[in-house]
Amino acid sequence: METMLSWISTLCIGLGVFLGVTGAVGIFRLPNFFTRLHAASITDSGCAFLILFGLMLQSGLTIPTVKLCFILIFLLISSPTATHALAKTALDCGAEPTPHLHEER
Amino acid sequence: MIGITHIYAGACLALLAIMGITIFRAILGPSAFDRVMAVNMFGTKTVLLLSLLGFLSGRPDFLDIALVYALVNFLSTIAILRFFEGRTSVAVEEDPAGGAPSTKASSSEE
Amino acid sequence: MDLIIDITLLTFLGITALAINRIDKLFCVIMLSGLYSLLCASLFVTMDAVDVAFTEAAVGTGIVTVLLLSTIGATDTQQRSAPHRPLLALLVVCTTGAILVYGTMDMPAYGDPEAPVHQHVAPRYLNESLHEVGPPNIVTSILASYRGIDTLGETVVIFTAGLSVVGLIGFRGMQKFGDRKRAAGITGDDMDEHLVLRIIIKIFIPLILLFALYVQFHGDYGPGGGFQAGVIFASGFIFYTLMYGLDKAMQVIAPRVLGYIGALGVLIYGGVGVATMLLGGNFLDYNVLMHDPLHGQHLGIFLVELGVGLTVFSIMLLIFFAFSSRKGLRQ
Numbered sequence: 001m002e003t004m005l006s007w008i009s010t011l012c013i014g015l016g017v018f019l020g021v022t023g024a025v026g027i028f029r030l031p032n033f034f035t036r037l038h039a040a041s042i043t044d045s046g047c048a049f050l051i052l053f054g055l056m057l058q059s060g061l062t063i064p065t066v067k068l069c070f071i072l073i074f075l076l077i078s079s080p081t082a083t084h085a086l087a088k089t090a091l092d093c094g095a096e097p098t099p100h101l102h103e104e105r
Numbered sequence: 106m107i108g109i110t111h112i113y114a115g116a117c118l119a120l121l122a123i124m125g126i127t128i129f130r131a132i133l134g135p136s137a138f139d140r141v142m143a144v145n146m147f148g149t150k151t152v153l154l155l156s157l158l159g160f161l162s163g164r165p166d167f168l169d170i171a172l173v174y175a176l177v178n179f180l181s182t183i184a185i186l187r188f189f190e191g192r193t194s195v196a197v198e199e200d201p202a203g204g205a206p207s208t209k210a211s212s213s214e215e
Numbered sequence: 216m217d218l219i220i221d222i223t224l225l226t227f228l229g230i231t232a233l234a235i236n237r238i239d240k241l242f243c244v245i246m247l248s249g250l251y252s253l254l255c256a257s258l259f260v261t262m263d264a265v266d267v268a269f270t271e272a273a274v275g276t277g278i279v280t281v282l283l284l285s286t287i288g289a290t291d292t293q294q295r296s297a298p299h300r301p302l303l304a305l306l307v308v309c310t311t312g313a314i315l316v317y318g319t320m321d322m323p324a325y326g327d328p329e330a331p332v333h334q335h336v337a338p339r340y341l342n343e344s345l346h347e348v349g350p351p352n353i354v355t356s357i358l359a360s361y362r363g364i365d366t367l368g369e370t371v372v373i374f375t376a377g378l379s380v381v382g383l384i385g386f387r388g389m390q391k392f393g394d395r396k397r398a399a400g401i402t403g404d405d406m407d408e409h410l411v412l413r414i415i416i417k418i419f420i421p422l423i424l425l426f427a428l429y430v431q432f433h434g435d436y437g438p439g440g441g442f443q444a445g446v447i448f449a450s451g452f453i454f455y456t457l458m459y460g461l462d463k464a465m466q467v468i469a470p471r472v473l474g475y476i477g478a479l480g481v482l483i484y485g486g487v488g489v490a491t492m493l494l495g496g497n498f499l500d501y502n503v504l505m506h507d508p509l510h511g512q513h514l515g516i517f518l519v520e521l522g523v524g525l526t527v528f529s530i531m532l533l534i535f536f537a538f539s540s541r542k543g544l545r546q
Contacts, residue, residue, distance in 0.1 A: 010112050017119045020150070024126040027146070033138050036130075040146045051116065051153050055160055058109065064165035068156065071172050074419075075149060078179040081415045082145055088409075089186045090138045114216050121223045128227055131250060132234045137242060144246050148276075151253050155260055158220075166437045167260060169430070170269050173447065174253070176423065177277035180450055181249050183412070184281045187457050188288065 009057040016050030019043045033090060034097045041083035048075045113161040120154045141185050148178030220261055228254045239294040241287050249280045265438040266354045269430075273446040278531055281453060285538035336361075348512045350435035358440065359516040363499040366519065367484050370526050374481050377530035381474070384537045409458065416458050423451040431524050441520040445527025452532050461539050470536055473529040480526030487518050 023043025027036045052072045059065050091097070124147055131143035152171045159167030231251045235244050252275030259268035323330035340357055348356040358366050431444030456464035488499040496503035501515025 006109055010109070013112055013116050016153075017116050020123045020153075021119060023146070024123040027130050027143065028126050033136055033142075036139065037142050040142050044146055044149050048149055048153060052156065055156055058160065059165075062165075064159075064168055067165070067168040067172065071152065071156070071168065071175060074172065074175050075152065077415060078175065078419075079145075079149060081411060082179060082182045085183060085186050085409075085412055086138060086141060086145070089189050093138075093189060095136065095138060117216075117220060121220065125223070125227065128230060128250065131247065132230070132238075137246075140243055140246050144250050147250055148253060151257055154257065158260060161216075164263075164265075166265055169433075169438055170256070170260060170265060170272060172426070173269060173272050173430075173443075174256070174276070176426075176447070177272055177450065178253075180277045180454060181280040183416075183454070183457055184284055185246065188284045 005057055009054040012050045012054030012057065016047045016054065019050065020047040023047065032097075033095055034087065037083060037087060037090075041080065045076065045079050048072070048079070110161060113157050117154060117157050117161065120150055120157065124150050124154070137189075141182065145178060145182045148174060148182075152178075217261060221258070224254055224258050224261065228258070239296070241292050241294055244294075245280060245283045245287070248283070249276050252276045252279070266352075266440065266443075269438045269443045270446070273443050273450070277450050278446060278453075278535070281457075282535060282538055285535070285541070289538075289541050346509075348516075349509050350513075350516065352435055352437060354438075355434050355440055355516065355520075359519050360501060360512055363488075363515075363519060366523065367488070367499070370481055370484055370523050373530050374477055374526055377474075377477055377533050380534045380537050381470075384541055413458050416454050420451050420454055423454065424448060427451065431520065434520060435516070441523030442527050444520075445524040446531060448524070448528045449531035449535070453535055456535070456539070461536070465536065468532070470533060473533045473536070476529035477526050477533065480522040480524070480529065483522035483525070484519050487515060487522070491515075 020043060023039055026039025026043065030036045030039055049072065052068050052075075056065050056068045056072075059068070127143050127147045127150065131140050131147065134140045134143060152174050155167050155171040155174065159165055159171070228251065231247055231254060235247045235251065238244055238247070252271060255275065256268045256271040259265075259271060327333075340353060340361060344353050344356045344361075345351070348360045350356050427444045427448035427450075430439040430447060431441065434440030434444070452464065452468065455467065487501075487504075491500050491503055492498055494503040499515075499519075501512045502508040504511035504514050
């Protein structure tokens with residue numbers, strides 16, 4: 001049972017790291033602000049959830065698990081809200097969601 | 106056999122690499138919104154890094170700090186976005202070639 | 216492993232500092248300084264200074280960013296270029312820096328137990344704290360009991376800062392709540408279009424205040440204490456102000472009440488000291504507060520942390536209100 005839990009949590013942390021690296025590559029390479037925002041926010045939420053879930057599995061049923069649960073809930077709610085606020089403000093301030101791509105390069 | 110601490114250490118290193126790329130985007134990003142997005146993402150990655158460091162060193166006290174980071178990251182993002190409400194020209198027309206955007210006059214967007 | 220993390224974080228710190236120096240758009244500088252503060256806090260965590268990291272995160276990334284944004288709302292957002300190139304100043308700074316670096320080569324290794332700083336009071340605090348003072352968190356016992364007078368000085372300094380800001384900037388223009396033009400800025404009044412943000416923040420604010428109370432009272436056992444709790448409590452109110460406007464926030468808690476609370480915090484702290492003198496001990500000697508020295512220490516630390524928390528909360532919020540209300544004058 002112990003190794004099974006360790007395997008699952010290793011898998012979760014590994015997937016989370018993979019998502020995080022994908023997000024980093026995305027905000028580095030994508031051409032437009034809105035596409036980068038898309039990459040950053042989706043991978044951010046996924047990475048945070050998987051890594052914190054892996055840590056929760058690792059620490060059993062103790063107080064750190066409760067704290068990790070709180071962090072997870074807060075991040076899951078606040079991160080998409082911040083993304084929504086950012087996209088809304090960018091749209092209001094005039095950034096274009098669909099620029100002509102041949103002008104970008 | 107690879108123990109769980111090695112997994113933690115590997116994840117920490119990967120997170121540090123991600124944070125490096127995010128700083129790059131924060132310094133480079135042509136518009137101000139790129140920078141806000143990069144700082145927000147950096148804050149979330151710092152929360153994860155601190156949780157992993159806490160487990161790596163065996164001190165669960167770090168989780169309180171991680172929670173505070175998540176909070177203040179959200180606060181500073183929302184504050185920056187409220188600041189943008191009346192200043193259209195600061196955000197979009199940032200010109201690294203050194204043009205001076207008239208930011209002082211655009212304080213009200215009526 | 217620790218070495219790699221330290222070197223990487225310090226490299227990021229250097230890159231961010233260079234970027235802050237070179238960029239002249241003040242808005243980006245503010246965001247990068249928030250990033251710098253996060254990096255500093257991570258470095259403090261790797262050095263095992265969790266209370267300092269706590270305070271750095273809460274103050275440096277949260278409150279300072281908000282205050283700086285209010286400031287550049289009232290001034291220009293572009294840094295003016297220097298009228299001359301200060302080469303002589305650069306030479307002086309480089310020489311002084313080189314001498315300082317040369318001086319650090321004589322310092323003992325980091326964490327060396329034979330270092331002079333670890334020889335006099337540090338072993339006494341570490342060995343005796345648990346049965347002389349009581350709390351498991353030695354940082355709290357040093358801050359609040361062994362070095363209580365220093366902490367009283369810090370609290371008075373924060374209170375003085377609040378007095379200075381209110382005296383210099385004041386709250387002009389906020390007398391009439393109804394007839395002020397809609398001022399664009401960090402605390403605008405157009406709330407109808409931000410439905411998602413309003414609802415989410417309305418859900419979060421009570422939880423943030425509850426977390427601040429947890430930090431205040433858990434400071435005996437883990438990282439936390441009065442300063443951090445006061446800052447987080449103020450952050451909750453700042454959230455409210457950002458979303459609902461400065462007028463409503465000042466109706467929730469008026470600046471005059473904040474002034475009274477700040478003074479009350481300092482009064483509690485000093486009052487504990489006077490009470491101990493009246494009960495026969497030295498100033499801020501908590502042993503005489505109750506029948507048993509350990510209980511007396513517990514009560515004393517509780518009261519002074521309460522005083523610190525009250526003062527820090529009210530002064531942070533007062534300074535934020537003062538800076539934000541200034542923006543309303545620029546029409």
